[in-house]
Amino acid sequence: MAQDLLILNGRVWTGDTANQRAVAVAISGGRIVVVGAADAARAAVSRDALVIDAGGRTVLPGLIDAHNHYLATAEALAxxxxxxxxxxxxxxxxxxxxxxxxxxxxxxxxxxxxxxxxxxxxxxxxxxxxxxxxxxxxxxxxxxxxxxxxxxxxxxxxxxxxxxxxxxxxxxxxxxxxxxxxxxxxxxxxxxxxLPVVVDIGCHGPNFHTLLPGEDSVALLAAASQVYLAAGLTTVCDPQVTRRELRIYREAAAQGLLGLRVALMPLSNHLDDFAAVGIAPPFGDDHLRIAAMKLYADGTLIGGTAWFSEPYGALGEFTGSTYWQPEQLRDLVDRAHGNGWQVGIHTQGDRAMAMSLDAIEAAMRAAPRSDTRHRIEHCGYPTPDQIARMASLGIIPVNQPNFLVDSGDDFLRHLGQRAHRLQPIREELDAGIRPVLSSDAFVSSLRPLDTISAAMTRRTRNGEPIGIDQRISLDEALFAHTIDAATSIGMEDRIGSLQPGKLADIAIVDGILENTEPERIGALEMWMTLLDGEIVWTTNT
CATH class of the missing domain: 3.10.310.70 (Diaminopimelate Epimerase; Chain A, domain 1)
Known part of the structure; x- marks a missing residue:
């Protein structure tokens, strides 16, 4: 049983709209028991509780990255x-x-x-x-x-x-x-x-499921977990998993080397395999679980294969491409939805967006059910009408504003004015949608504070504005990286906010977020990270 902990003297941002600010958190049995005043927190734990003086630092729920290729990032780091x-x-x-x-x-x-x-x-x-x-x-x-x-x-x-x-x-x-x-x-x-791939995925997506001779993927995960915990991440969702990744994640969990909570999105090439044995989410436990089914509509913006209704590129040379014909994607989504799956469809261009939304809407009409939480991964360039459709269908956009930093100057050159509506997170919020922030690591920085800064500033690497009117506030960014991210993987009842009864996953920033200029937030570091009420990383780790 984990030792009782008491966090005092913190600027606690809870993620709970009914009790959003506090100064103390009490933890017992790996769960939060009190969030509020210091006296109430002290009274809730044993006399020998470990006291953590946060020193006025910002205390957050453990940060959640809902689109992060954890294993691939571990391999990329090596x-x-x-x-x-x-x-x-x-x-x-x-x-x-x-x-x-x-x-x-x-x-x-x-x-x-x-x-x-x-x-x-x-x-x-x-x-x-x-x-x-x-x-x-x-x-x-x-x-x-x-x-x-x-x-x-x-x-x-x-x-x-x-x-x-x-x-x-x-x-x-x-x-x-x-x-x-x-x-x-x-x-x-x-x-x-x-490539030296170990799983044939056909045209279900890009195949980076390689295994190089002599590579110990479990050891790489264990090493990478410290990088993740140092960034304040306590939960990730790996958005493209085949039997190769599932085996490695299971081995890591069995050896106690997983390091953080991991939700898995199996690739659609395994849809029939899961259907044959009757498995659909939620499936697993609080540390390793199956979430949505991953599908692909189009390609990538920076690679010129995102499917737009109008050509793009400096010379109009890109038209984009799709992995599926519309009727094929519709069939995949229909079968996944019909078998009880939440789906997450990689979708960048507006033409691909129409195809993805049509497929989801048709599946929901054919087999109505509540609380589907279907996701659009990346959600690169939805039109205003498409955003309204997402709102009406209860779809969750999973955004990566770091792309605007890393590749924003290229987007401005290749897309012109259209670049200013990439990742239109402000419009999503105004439409009543609860969007999610994520990194797509190993594509971009895995650090949530980088992502939050990018969403708040909307500036390219060269400092150019890119959709300034789509900026969001600090609170909105934090919700999108905590409780709303938890909702996107079906874990909002256990993680994502600091509330009594929830698992004690906590990230303490070495600074005060609300006193930091948005463009400087990415320069802040974490001071301490807790998982299940245990200190798993500190600046002295």
Whole structure:
């Protein structure tokens, strides 16, 4: 049994609209028993309770990231970092891979994460020949920052038996040069054919379900958990899980190495597997549970495959693409909904949004049920009418405003005025929707304070405004990263706010949030993180 704890002298933001501010929190048996005044909190715990003097710091419910690829992020943290600005040119890329090759045994895979070639000075797409210049002694994967695309070198192609004769799969594309030769760049579902994947997912999404020889994924999760806890995160929802990830998460939980609460969104390629054995959410416990079913409508904004009604790009060169025809997506959603699943559909462009909303509405009409909580992942560019439809259908938009920082300058260049309505969180709130903030890590920063700052400021990496009228307040951002995020994974009765009876997940900021300028919030650090009423991370960890 966990020791009683008493948090005093805090600026407690509870997430409970009926009792939003307090100065003390009492914890017993891993649960919150009192939130309020110091005297009441003291009276609720034993005499030998551990007293934590918060020193006037902001005390929050444990932060929840409802769209975070936890395992993939753990693996990315152990991979070669090719993110901007560390890699800002083709020369930087070759150098980074070359340095990794020098310390990697010959023949072993090299994985790099976070490449954004739109930041390269000439914007020319990199090719396998660039990677070949770095090494021909190792197969190499370089994931695009969106994770929807990947670049491989010639040894990787040969190892997978890929030749110029390969055909594009449904929902994917192999980039070729003027002579029709493969460049090594594969988009969306084409990744399924060219990478060392361990699960064939067909055209159900981008395939980053790789397993490199000698990699201990459970150990990587255990190491990554400390990074997450240091950011104040106590719960994440992994939005793309196959049998590979489910096995690793189960192993980590069995060994006590999961580190935080994890909700899982199985990919739609497993829909029939779950239906065959009668499993639907909620399924699991407070530490590892199955949540929604993940589906894909279109591709990615930064990769040019988001499906818009009007072309985009500096020259209008992008039209976008879909993983499914509308009737195919409708069938998947109908079967998932009919089997009791909440769905979460990756949707960026307005044309894809229409397809996703049509599919959800048709499924709800065919099999009415209450409290479906269907989700739109990313919710990149919904029109005002589509936002109204989401409100009427009770759909939860799961946003990632960090994208506006990381890629906002590219969005402004490629989308023009349309960029100012990307992730229209203010409009969602005004329509009566309770949107959710998340990171999409490993695509973007996993730190919730970065996400909150991005939602409040709406500024690009270069400081340009991008949809300033869509800014939200600190309170709105906190709700979206706590209780509303908990609602999106069906756990609002146990986590997401500091209320008596709830699990004692708490994040203490090393500062005062309400006294910090929005653009400086991301610079704040956590001071302490509690999970189940136990201190799991402090600044001295």
């Amino acid at each position: 991979s070669v970092n090719v993110r901007f600005p560390a890699v800002a040119s083709r020369t930087d890329l070759i150098q980074a891979i070359g340095e990794a090759a020098e310390v990697t045994p010959p023949g072993r895979w090299i994985r790099a994460v976070g490449l954004d070639w739109s930041k390269f000075p000439d914007e020319r797409l990199p090719t396998r020949h660039d990677l070949d210049e770095a090494t021909l002694g190792h197969p190499v994967i370089v994931y695009h920052v969106s994770v929807h695309h990947a670049l491989v070198n010639t040894p990787a192609m040969r190892g997978r038996g890929i030749t110029d004769a390969v055909q594009d799969p449904p929902g994917g594309h192999f980039v070729r040069d003027e002579a029709g030769r493969l460049t090594g760049l594969c988009l969306d579902a084409a990744t399924d054919l060219i």
